[in-house]
Amino acid sequence: MKPQYERVTIPDGCSVRVYHRQLAQIPFEWHHHPEYELTLTMNSRGQRFIGDHVARYEGDDLVLVPPDMPHTWSSTEPIDTRAPGLSFGAGCAAAMRARLPLLLDASPRTRLSAVLDTLAELAGAEDAVPLASSSAHIRANPSARMTASGTASEAERLNRVFDLLDRRFNEPLRIAELCAVASLSERSLHRYFVQHVGESVGRYLIRLRLGYATRQLTETTWPVAMIATKAGFPNLANFNRQFLAARGMTPSAWRRFFEMHGRAPEPEAPVALDRRSPSLERRAKRG
Structure with missing residues (x-):
């Protein structure tokens, strides 16, 4: 399946884009974009697709997706329907969950500071595990930006x-x-x-x-x-x-x-x- 290209829009006055989605189900939306994406998926279980890597996930799932890597999550039900987003996990996912109020603050400055703190913490994490292989990217060179018909x-x-x-x-x-x-x-x-x-x-x-x-x-x-x-x-x-x-x-x-x-x-x-x-x-x- 060809991944959908996503043009990530950065609001005026902001340096990063923060999304907070609360869904009863996570649909399969195979897509890619040239930006890094750090995703914390909470209170759900299902399958995670990162390039050519497919795995089950549940609970607090924290993943850093590199530029132009096709990806999506897919889930049909939450783990706890009574209190979504309230239970805390361990490690980096728990630290990011604790920082959610700042990441979702109305002020762009506060959100940016929280993002930088999160990235600094992740940079020192010792439990990061590679997922997709190096061949799974949407290549950045011109030849890889061509479709089967030979057009851009x-x-x-x-x-x-x-x-x-x-x-x-x-x-x-x-x-x-x-x-x-x-x-x-x-x-x-x-x-x-x-x-x-x-x-x-x-x-x-x-x-x-x-x-x-x-x-x-x-x-x-x-x-x-x-x-x-x-x-x-x-x-x-x-x-x-x-x-x-x-x-x-x-x-x-x-x-x-x-x-x-x-x-x-x-x-x-x-x-x-x-x-x-x-x-x-x-x-x-x-x-």
Whole structure:
């Protein structure tokens, strides 16, 4: 079975992506992505699939999945339906379980600190056991990104577009340029973007520009109008309108808040920790 490519979305103001899912059953969702994934599966028993490694698991199961390794868990029932997530295990899994309140905190800073503490603890663990073989990865070289028909995979096509957008986000970009670099029609590019990113190319580009502008507001003393121009917005009014809609305050107010408090304002809407990337969410709904 061909693994589904997952485009992992990192929320604004965050360095890591934390998911907290509570399910009656864990569906079989064979997928891969270029990021490391540390998964603690609790209160369930079933099968774990990591590359070409298949094994039974139960209780607190802690696994580090390397980039581009196909993986999934599959379970049909919890161990204890009365108190899911309350019992503590041993070793690293117990330590991570104890750190869950910090990992699921509303503040991105708190979550990042908890993730770094977890990784530092795991780095010194002496009971880690290799699972899949080295041949089980989705290879990172171009030849391994080809499908049976000889055409580039969705991941490769999208990565070309992301690379172009990251390099030239502040320039006027035509949709035809993005379609050309991905070898896709405009309709297919839009479909891939919505499926894997959850938004249109235009909205993604605006988020890139706003992210750059936000950094310059806190790291430089440039006038707001100059920042707007360097970020790629056609005029100051458009920049102010887009920034207000995304951040809940004007660029000038954002800068004043940072200067006064030494930190960025907390987002009004917290990140939804119980939702995965759009690509897998949509696949689950279709199934």
